[in-house]
Amino acid sequence: MTGAVPDPLNQLSRWLADGKKAALATVIATWGSCPRPVGSHMAVLENGDFSGSVSGGCIEGAVVEAAQEVIGTGRPKLLEYGVSNEVAWEVGLACGGRVQVLVEPIT
Amino acid sequence: MRQDFLRLVVDRRHQKQPFATVTDIQSGRQSLVDETVAHGDLSLTAPQLNEVRRRVSANRSGVMDTEVNGGLFVRVYSPPARMVIVGAVHIAQALAPIASLxxxxxxxxxPREAFVRAGRLADIQAIVEWPDDGMKQVAPDARTAVVTLTHDPKLDDPALAAALRSKAFFIGALGSRKTHAQRLERLSGMGFSAADTARIHGPVGLDINAATPAEIAVSIMAQVIESLRAEAE
Known part of the structure; x- marks a missing residue:
């Protein structure tokens, strides 16, 4: 059986079965301290709902926005986030790591 | 990702065999690769397929061939680790959902019907058999943890013997230090060496002064995770 924590790929399948538009974000590379390992998935619905995670909550907001854009253009996008010392409120990883996230539309 | 490709990935995960998806980061083209075949719209050369299959065996997702078009991302999907709990006792009612989570x-x-009766274990899979037969059905492998909770040598011992003959990454037995010493003597009488029985964590669980069934389940879960991650390093 699967655990009680929702699985992003299953959620993605359900959204698509309902005729909704969605994208899949995946951690493809990490450097230094990062909370989620390579391969971690986050499914994003066109309205901004999401399932799964690509960080400890630090960059999810920005990834959701990028995913909504990708759903619109239909083209994959590679995102990169790192530590942001100069602008403390900028989107970044507080843990000092760097992460690359591939966002792909489901077509 | 195409919708039919997503369906393929989700279906393949249910089959509990390792595989990988390979994505061209620039074009988004993808193929699914397992031991024997590759499906999808991304063509891979023989050396690339070999590298992908090496990563599947090593359970190592990551980017390869970065010099070509921004690289290929390999996502390895390995079947989940398993936990075999012997004894549908009170601690099992807490440990099973924690492990599942x-x-x-x-x-x-x-084997005791009343312990496995509907409701006690919610939707956790149960095998109502003596541990000898149950362990044969389960066939523990290197991604399996075996935890005995019955306190009853008739049930615990055959399960531990089967676990010791397997490659299970974790073997644990509930019981005091005294009952564990007696257990080791019985297993030694069955022909297991000291090195064999040293694989058994007994009393099972990290020492966090756990008192209730749920707390003991947390201490067992923590010790299992410690072993799983130590293996992975």
Missing amino acids: AGFDVVVID
């Missing part, structure tokens, strides 16, 4: 496939073995 931690991503383990959980199965409980107990």
Whole structure:
């Protein structure tokens, strides 16, 4: 059986079965301290709902926005986030790591 | 990702065999690769397929061939680790859902119908058999943890013997230090060496002064995760 924590790929399948538009974000590379390992998935619905995670909550907001854009253009996008010392409120990883996230539309 | 490709990935995960998806980061083209075949719209050369299959065996996702078009991302999907719990006792009622939440496939073995009766284990898979037969059905491998909880040598001992003959990454037995010493003597009488029985964590669980069934389940889960991650390093 699967655990009680929702699985992003299953959620993605359900959204698509309902005729909704969605994208899949995946951690493809990490450097230094990062909370989620390579391969971690986050499914994003066109309205901004999401399932799964690509960080400890630090960059999810920005990834959701990028995913909504990708759903619109239909083209994959590679995102990169790192530590942001100069602008403390900028989107970044507080843990000092760097992460690359591939966002792909489901077509 | 195409919708039919997503369906393929989700279906393949249910089959509990390792595989990988390979994505061209620039074009988004993808193929699914397992031991024997590759499906999808991304063509891979023989050396690339070999590298992908090496990563599947090593359970190592990551980017390869970065010099070509931004690289290929390999996502390895390995079947979840398993936990076999012997004894549908009170601690099992807490341990089974905790392990399940931690991503383990959980199965409980107990020949006593009343202990496995509907409701006690919610939707956890149960095998109502003696541990000898139950362990044969489960066939523990290097991604399996075996935890005995019955306190009853008739049930615990055959399960531990089967676990010791397997490659299970974790073997644990509930019981005091005194009952564990007696257990080791019985297993030694069955022909297991000291090195064999040293694989058994007994009393099972990290020492966090756990008192209630749920707390003991947390201490067992923590010790299992410690072993799983130590293996991975």
